[in-house]
Amino acid sequence: MSGFAGATDEGHWVMKFAIIGGTGLIGSQVVRNLNEAGHDAVPHSPSTGVDLLTGQGLDTALDGADVVVNLTNSPTFDDASPAFFRTSMDNLVAAAKKAGTGHFVILSIVGVDQVPQLDYYRAKTLQEDILKESGVPYSIVRATQFMEFVDAVLSWTSDETAVRLPSTPIQPIAAADVAAAVSEVSAGKPLNGTLDVGGPDVYPLDELGRITLSAKGDTRPVTVDETAGMFSAVKGDVLTTKDGARIAETRYLDWLK
Template sequence: MKCAVIGGTGLIGSQVVKKLNAAGHEAAPLSLSTGVDVITGRGLEKAVADADVVINLTNSPTFDEASLTFFQTSMDNVLAASHKGGVGHVVILSIVGTDQVPGFVHYRAKTLQEEVLKAGPIPYSIVRATQFMEFIDAVLSSTTEDGTVRLPSTLVQPIAAQDVSDTVADVATGPPLNSTINIAGPDVFSLDELGRITLNARPDGRTVVTDDTAGMFAAVHGDAIIAKGDARIASTHYNDWLTHPRTGST
């Protein structure tokens, strides 16, 4: 199977490309560094021509209002190029609960991306994942001041990037779902608790203070970004990942 992986040099994309090629498929990583620009369309038509599946793993460079334009334009361009190239399946990676947090503009933008894909002319699959374990350090850093990390008690269900890439690769090589699947890690934490667990395992002098107004996750209430129903639950536990962050795939 010929697979065009847009965003194929990033955290998830590079692993998806590796997994697909190891399984005997022909997966090409596409990104700005390979001459493909999803905003201007440069190199896009040629890159996806005759692909069996296009996997779009690109993300907006910002979390502000500009992300709405990014996802509208990029999805329009990907769909147009894919349709012209005879692609039979388009897969995107989204976020669990993205349509449940209207106060977070980046989540609204991801919802828009999903809607554009659903309304398009090509069979599709949407994989929604919870927050990546690999991003927890960045979340802590974003609310750190003078050695204190301020985090809300927002409920989160972190998942390892390897588990996400496993699912994306599996979905991409199957028939189009024309629907959405949710994937998540096996454990639910409050974000402030997760911060304390992380710093206990990797102490650096910082302490965590609970502040329900701090950071971007303050806009999330209740269990809005927790996987529910028939979600696929991965096997990698956060505490295990902290000890062996490069292992523990499903």
């Protein structure tokens, strides 16, 4: 999954993409992938005058777009996040309908609807539901946890002497592989459904912590604490892919190097 299908050869149609959140970690790579494939992918963000919460700039951003890809994120992970996704999706769906956009793509999280204890996961589930009920042809790409975010996860429950982590099964995926999947799905026909993508290996989070610290020469011990951090709310292996998922090639140990 290092590249994606759907590259336009000479004489094939060029599609126009409005990438909302197109300057972020995933969005910038999706813009590059689609443009390298011969399409016209335009990044939109607050810096380009698009405000999802007020709707400002959306009509202009979606004008003539065949596909809108929403890669924006809530500024917080707390109980304010559902309101962000409700307002932003309502505004974006209205703009997509007005523009006659034929395909609406969002990026979500594998197992997101299985962890109602987390405000942010409930908010992302709400985002999915709004899209499903919008009447606009759609695709949802659900990814497992990004390799790029492991350091942040460790920082939540660590101090100078130790790192505390639950043993929650995690299936890390490289952001580049997520972007490749989003690019491929966006350039294809609407799924009117969901594609799960994940990395090739599953680790207990505490083991992932030890591997990460060791690679950085950090000698702090990792202790198993099933009550530590956000992932303590996750029960079982719901954040890992099941049958029918797309498995990426990049392994965490290779990515760390």
